[in-house]
Amino acid sequence: MNLKILVFTGGLGNQLFEYAFYLHLKRKFPNERFYGLYGKKLAEHYGLELDKWFRVNLPSQPWWVLPVTGLFYLYKQCFPNSRWLDLNQRDWKHPKAIVFFPFKFNKRFIPNKQNWIQWKVDESALSEYNRKALVEIRQSNACFVHVRRGDYLSVNYKTLFEGCCTSEYYQRALAQMKEMHPDVRFICFSDDIPWMKKNLELGDNAFYVDWNVGKDSPLDMYLMSQCRHAIIANSTFSYWGARLGQEKECVFYPKKWWNSEHGNPDIFLDNWIGL
Template sequence: MKKIVIANITGGLGNQMFQYAAAKSLSLSLGFNLYICIDSYALKKQHNGYELNSVFDIETPALSRSDLAKYLGRICSTYVIRQSLARMKYCRYLNKSFINEHYLSRQKHLITSRRPYYYLHGYWQSDKYFQLHETEIKKIFSFEKAKKLCMEHAQQIEDTNSVSIHVRRGDYVTNQKANKLHGQCSLDYYKKAIEHMLQSHKNCTFFVFTDTPEWAREHIKANGAPMKFVHYTGKNAYVDMYLMSICRHNIIANSSFSWWAAKLNENIQKTVIAPYNWFNKKETPTDLLPKTWKLM
């Protein structure tokens, strides 16, 4: 049996990046090969589907159901069953190489253990899961394709003291489940964040990235500072993440999409403002937001 790490990949681009980063870091630490499992996308539409290969040229092989059964057993070869078992926290009883993120705080042996394989199931939304190999992860998440699609916007951002503002509404408004879990960042949050940027940095130009441009134009104000609204759509939506990542400073939403934009921002003097309440009626995990980011 090959020594491998298997990453279960699901959700939109930001979540895919978290899941891949955690599994890639583990595979590098163990010296194992990395494989992915993307069968969740065959069951339902999730944003633009699996995107890591098209956005970043990641060519990690995907396991078939029969191959997955060799490692996890026939009962866990189906995504719906794996998801149900993970929610009920039964996976560890069935298979000690099935690592659900809820158990990771108790998996201190994870990096040094030498099981023949690991299957990672969860969202893994913390840079602590890949901090041992952060440099390698950032190199993987480079935007060579995006750079060719937005040269004019990129030049505007580089020529100004640019501050990105991410306003995510979309499914956070229309999808009942997403709305219940995440809610939306309030206008008061954006107002305070913009005021802080204006007080902390001179000559700010705000670049607003949003899936609802008309709503944002009406409601997001910058006290007279220049504002530009940017929105790449469809399969090119990832360009927004690249452009946010090259802004000098970032005001993010409670979204893994703009979390990654801020994380990939290489400005060593950047100010990143994030919402204190990442979830609706649920405490924000301690390790979700880097300590250097300012919460409002």
């Protein structure tokens, strides 16, 4: 078959990894026809967000993609070793697969050029709060700090993330950033700002962003992308805040991304600092 189907899932951070892998496949198979499936798994977050926030050309979803993909999944149940499907989340296992789970958590599928994907954000249409945040970011030696708690503390994620990206990690990163850049201005993002204020030594010069919620939350990623430095959480959201937009001078990441027998995903740039 001269076609490939990509099943998109997850939130915006995951969708960016999926789009990067789609571009990788297109380069490898210039004569193939590509189709996308944008189904129920996207609805667990805010649906397909990628084309709302970025200038992208996504594969189309004709009516037959869903039933055909369903047949391939059924075939996989009967023949688990089938190479027609590639559902691995870390690497590209089956070169000739037809159905792909395109969330490949690996930096080697991300284009090397800085401008491989472009934001669609119109800064002139931003709220007064976001315009003020951009002024704070661009007029200072800005380092964003992202703390993700919320769903990571739930029963579903506790086993995977407990003991990772600790307050000690943040304290070490903050201390090193202050030592390297005494004039640093911390731009703070979190689903638990009170926890940040109570537990982290951010100083009197910190600026807190707490108004972009729900479907507007990608604006936090946009603001992150405009900063000069980054202290990221173990989250694809702040990972892309560090990768996109202005090229970062200094990025800190947690050495323990999750509790996995396979260790950390291979997503970090060589000049990033793991703590």
